Amino acid sequence: MKAYFYACLVVICFYGVAGNAQVNFLGKPGHITIPSAEWESKTPLGASFSYIPREYTNGMFFTSTPMEQNTLHFYNISIGLTSFMDVNFSIAHRPLLSYGIGDRQLDFRFRLIQETRLRPSIVLGITPPGSSSPVLSHDYLVVTKNINTSIGTFRITGGYGSPYVIFNKKSNSQNFWQELKIEKKAVIRSGNNYLTGIFGGITYLPVDFGGVIIEYNTTTINAGAFVKLWDWLQLQGYTYEGKKAAFTIVANFPLNFKPNTLRKHEKSLD
Amino acid sequence: MTFFLALGIQAQNIEENLFNAGYENVHLKAGKDTIKVFFEHREFRNPFHSMEYAALLLADEDFDGKILVYIPLYHNTPIGSYIGGDFDFKTLSDEDLTFYKAENHPFNDYRFHLRLNPDIAARFGYFEHPFETKINLILDTRIYLARGLSLQTGIIVPIENSLDNQDKSLRLAPTMLHYLMQPLSGHFIGLSAGSFYSDRYGLDVQYRYAPPDSPWSFGLESGLTGYHWQNAGKFYTSDLNDLYAIADVEYRLTFDDLSIRLSAGQFLFEDVGARADLIKQYGVVDIGLYASLTEIGTTMGFQFAFSLFPGKILRGKKLEIRTIEEFRWEYSYNNEEPVARKYRLGMPRLADMLRQYNSDFGN
Numbered sequence: 017m018k019a020y021f022y023a024c025l026v027v028i029c030f031y032g033v034a035g036n037a038q039v040n041f042l043g044k045p046g047h048i049t050i051p052s053a054e055w056e057s058k059t060p061l062g063a064s065f066s067y068i069p070r071e072y073t074n075g076m077f078f079t080s081t082p083m084e085q086n087t088l089h090f091y092n093i094s095i096g097l098t099s100f101m102d103v104n105f106s107i108a109h110r111p112l113l114s115y116g117i118g119d120r121q122l123d124f125r126f127r128l129i130q131e132t133r134l135r136p137s138i139v140l141g142i143t144p145p146g147s148s149s150p151v152l153s154h155d156y157l158v159v160t161k162n163i164n165t166s167i168g169t170f171r172i173t174g175g176y177g178s179p180y181v182i183f184n185k186k187s188n189s190q191n192f193w194q195e196l197k198i199e200k201k202a203v204i205r206s207g208n209n210y211l212t213g214i215f216g217g218i219t220y221l222p223v224d225f226g227g228v229i230i231e232y233n234t235t236t237i238n239a240g241a242f243v244k245l246w247d248w249l250q251l252q253g254y255t256y257e258g259k260k261a262a263f264t265i266v267a268n269f270p271l272n273f274k275p276n277t278l279r280k281h282e283k284s285l286d
Numbered sequence: 287m288t289f290f291l292a293l294g295i296q297a298q299n300i301e302e303n304l305f306n307a308g309y310e311n312v313h314l315k316a317g318k319d320t321i322k323v324f325f326e327h328r329e330f331r332n333p334f335h336s337m338e339y340a341a342l343l344l345a346d347e348d349f350d351g352k353i354l355v356y357i358p359l360y361h362n363t364p365i366g367s368y369i370g371g372d373f374d375f376k377t378l379s380d381e382d383l384t385f386y387k388a389e390n391h392p393f394n395d396y397r398f399h400l401r402l403n404p405d406i407a408a409r410f411g412y413f414e415h416p417f418e419t420k421i422n423l424i425l426d427t428r429i430y431l432a433r434g435l436s437l438q439t440g441i442i443v444p445i446e447n448s449l450d451n452q453d454k455s456l457r458l459a460p461t462m463l464h465y466l467m468q469p470l471s472g473h474f475i476g477l478s479a480g481s482f483y484s485d486r487y488g489l490d491v492q493y494r495y496a497p498p499d500s501p502w503s504f505g506l507e508s509g510l511t512g513y514h515w516q517n518a519g520k521f522y523t524s525d526l527n528d529l530y531a532i533a534d535v536e537y538r539l540t541f542d543d544l545s546i547r548l549s550a551g552q553f554l555f556e557d558v559g560a561r562a563d564l565i566k567q568y569g570v571v572d573i574g575l576y577a578s579l580t581e582i583g584t585t586m587g588f589q590f591a592f593s594l595f596p597g598k599i600l601r602g603k604k605l606e607i608r609t610i611e612e613f614r615w616e617y618s619y620n621n622e623e624p625v626a627r628k629y630r631l632g633m634p635r636l637a638d639m640l641r642q643y644n645s646d647f648g649n
Contacts, residue, residue: 060568095573095588097566098542103575103588122586122619144586271568275330276597277308278339285342 038171038219038227038242038250039266041066043092044104044125044141047217047231048238048254049076049210052173053139053160055127059248059268060096065089069260070112076210076235085112100127108152121152136161145182146196150204153181154211168222177211177234210235229254300347307343308601309336311359311395315385321352322367324386326359328399331593331611332569332642333358333365337373357382358643361466361633362392363434365643366498375499375645377471392430397601401426403610404594405442405483407449420449424459426632434466438480438632457516460632472497476636484629486554487514488526496640501538505637508532511554511629530554530628536637543567543647547637554627557582561626567647572638578626585625587618591638612638 038054040046043064045054056062068076068088092106102125123143131137136159143153158175179202185195201212210233217231219242226243229252240254252264273279297314300323304312308329315322323344327336337356344354354370357378364386367376403424408417426440440459447454462480469475476492488511496503508531513524532551539546543566550560559580566573571592578585594609601607612634618625633639641647 097564097573097575098544105588120619146584271571271573273570274338275332275335275570275593276595277329278335278342281339281342 039064039094039252039264041068041090041262041264042104042106042121043090043094043264043266044102045139047171047173047219047229048240048252049233049236050173050175050215050217050231051125051139051141051156051158051211052171052217053127053131053137053158053175054171055130055137055139056096056102056268057099059270061269061271062092062094062266063269064092064094064264064266066092066264067262069256069262071260072236072256072262073110076233081110081113086110087112101125106152119149119152123154131160131162143181146184148184150181150183153183153201154178155181156211156215168220168227171219171221171227172216173218173231174214174216176214179212296347300344303343304340307339308598308606309340310397311362311390313386313389315382316352319352320355321349322355322357322382322385324357324359324364324389326362326396328606328611329597329608330570331591332647333360333368334373334642334647335569337368337370341370357386360639360643361428361434361436361464362390362430363466363468365468365640366471368645373645377497387433390433392432392435396430397604397606398429399427400605400607401428401440401610402594402599402608403440404613406615409449418449419446420452421446426459428633436464436466438462438464451517452515453518455519462632464631464633472500474636474640478631481514482511482629482631484554484627485514486511486528486629487523488512488528490631492636494636494640496536496636496644498640498643498645501540501644501646503536503637503640505534505536506532507534507628507635509629528554528556530556532628534637536641538641538644538646540646545641549626553580554629555582555624557624557626559626565641567641572641580626583620583623583625585618585620585623587616589614589616591615591634614638 040051041049043062044051045056046052070083070086073086073088074083087110089109089111090106094102094104096102104123106121108119123141126140128140129135129138139158141156143155147153154177156175156177158173160171160173163170179200180198181201182196182198185197213234215232215234217229219227219229221227228241230239236257238254238256240252242250242252244250248268250266255261300314301312304325309325309327311326313324330336336358340356356368357364364378367378369376403426405422405424407420423443423445424440426438428436428438430436439461442457442459444454460481460483462478465477467475472495474494478490481487488509490509492507494503494505510526511528512526515522530552532549534547534549536545536547545565547563552558557580559578561576561578563574563576574589576587591612591614593611594613597608599607
C-alpha cells in the first residue's frame with residue numbers, strides 16, 4: 017500500500033513542469049529563512065522538507081527544552097489557491113524529542129501588487145490569530161524586485177515583520193473570542209526576534225537554474241546557494257552565520273493536469 | 287433515407303467506439319441540426335474532460351454538418367446538455383428525456399466496475415504516538431438496478447491500524463442503495479439508505495437547486511443515522527437517533543474557478559453551527575479551505591479531492607478495474623473535537639458533484 021503511494025508520487029513528479037520557486041525553510045517563496053514577494057503560478061502545489069540545526073531553533077522559535085534536543089525538521093505544503101492567495105501548512109517535528117509531531121502552522125500570503133518591469137511585487141503574510149502557543153506565528157509585509165542585468169538576475173527583498181501577535185490565553189477555551197489577547201512577541205516568546213522588524217535578502221542568479229543568497233532575518237545573517245536539480249525539484253544549502261549548515265528540499269507540481277487516459281490519447285494524436 | 291440508414295450504422299459504430307473507450311450507456315439521438323450523445327463515463331471525475339475526450343474520439347466522424355451535443359449521465363441520471371465546441375449548457379428537453387427513458391437499460395448498458403479505493407485516517411499530535419494511521423483498501427462496485435437507482439457495496443481489506451482497536455479481518459464496505467433524480471430542470475434529489483463512511487448507518491436525503499448555467503446554488507442535506515461498527519466478524523449498531531440537517535448556499539466567483547459556500551444548521555452529533563468553505567477547482571483536483579464555528583468549538587482545515595492514478599487498470603466488455611474517480615481527504619486543524627462534522631456517503635455529495643457540471647467550469 018505504501019509502495020503504491022510512493023509510486024503515485026513518483027509518477028506525479030514526472031508531470032512536473034518548470035517552476036521558478038525559490039523557497040524559504042517554511043516552503044513558501046523566500047530566500048533562506050525570510051519570505052519574499054515572489055509568486056508561483058505554474059506549479060501551485062509545493063512540498064518541502066527543511067533541516068534546522070539545534071543551535072538556531074531557539075533563536076527563531078521559542079522552546080523551553082535543552083538545546084541538544086532541539087534539532088528541527090519542517091514538513092511543509094504550500095498551495096496556490098487563487099491568483100492572489102497562497103496557503104501554507106507546516107509541521108515542525110523535533111526528532112530528538114518524544115514530543116509528538118510538534119507545532120503546526122497555517123498561514124496565508126496575499127499578493128497586493130504584481131511585479132512588472134518597473135514595479136516590485138508586494139505580498140502580505142498573515143498567520144490566523146488565535147493559537148494558544150503562537151511560537152511560529154508571523155505577520156509581515158514584503159517587497160521583492162527582480163533586476164535583470166547582463167551578468168544575471170538580482171532578486172532583492174525587503175520587508176517588515178510585526179512585533180505583535182494576537183494569541184489565545186487558554187488552549188481549547190470555550191470562549192474563543194473572549195480569550196484573544198494582543199501581546200508583544202518578545203514578551204511571550206522571551207527574547208526570540210525572528211521576523212520582528214526590518215528584514216531583507218538578495219539572491220544573485222547568474223544562471224536560471226540556481227543562485228547564491230545572503231539574508232538578514234532580524235536574528236541572524238545567513239548565506240547559501242540553491243540549485244534546480246530538475247524542473248520540479250530544488251535543493252538549497254546554507255549556513256547560519258557561517259557556523260552551522262542546514263538545507264531545504266522542495267518539489268513543485270502543477271494541478272491543472274488532465275486525466276491519464278486523456279493525456280495519453282492527446283499524445284497519440286501528436 | 288440513405289442518410290438515416292447510413293446514420294444507423296454509423297451510430298452503432300460510434301456507440302461501440304465510445305463504449306470501448308470506457309463510456310457506458312451510450313446512445314445517439316439524431317435531430318434536425320444536432321446529434322445528441324448520451325453517455326456515462328465513470329473513469330474521469332470532471333465531465334468536461336469526458337466530453338473533451340469524446341470530442342477527440344469523434345473528431346474524424348462525418349456528421350453531415352450537424353452539431354454534436356453531449357448529455358452526460360451521472361448515476362444513470364442525465365444532468366444537462368452541453369453543445370460541442372464550447373460546451374455551452376442547455377436545459378434538457380422533454381423529448382431528450384423521453385428518448386433516454388426508452389433507450390436506458392440500467393443493468394445491461396454498464397460494465398461491472400471493480401473500484402480500488404484507499405481509505406486513510408490519520409491523527410497527529412499525540413506525545414507518545416505522534417503519527418497514528420489506519421489504512422484500508424476498499425474494493426467496491428456500483429450496480430445500476432433501475433433508472434437512477436444503484437447499489438454500492440464492496441469489501442474492506444485492512445492494511446494497517448495504529449489508530450484504534452478494530453481488528454484486521456475483512457469487513458463489509460459501506461453498502462447503500464442510492465437514488466438520484468432531477469424531477470425538474472436544475473432540481474436534484476439524492477436519497478441514500480445503508481451504511482456509510484465514518485461508521486454511520488441510516489438514511490440520508492439531499493436536495494439541491496443547481497442549474498449548471500447559474501453561479502448560485504442552494505441545498506439542503508439531512509440524515510438520520512446511528513453508529514455502526516464491525517469487529518471480529520460481528521456487527522454492532524446503535525439506535526438511529528442522530529439527526530443532522532444543514533442548509534447551504536454556494537456562489538461561484540467569476541474568476542479562478544473559485545466557489546464560496548456557507549452552510550448552517552445542526553451537524554453530526556447534534557452540533558449546531560456554521561461552516562464556510564472556499565473551494566478551488568483545478569480540473570482533476572479540487573482543493574478547499576474551510577472554517578467552522580459551532581457549539582463544540584472553532585476550527586479551520588482543508589480538503590483535497592482528486593482522481594487517483596492511474597484511473598483505468600483493466601477494461602473488457604463486461605468488466606472494468608480502476609482506481610477511484612474521487613478520493614477525498616479532509617484535514618481539520620483541531621484533531622479531536624468533531625466540529626461541524628458530516629459523514630461521507632461513499633460517493634460525492636450533490637454539491638461536490640454538481641459543481642463539476644457548472645458550464646463556467648468548462649470554459
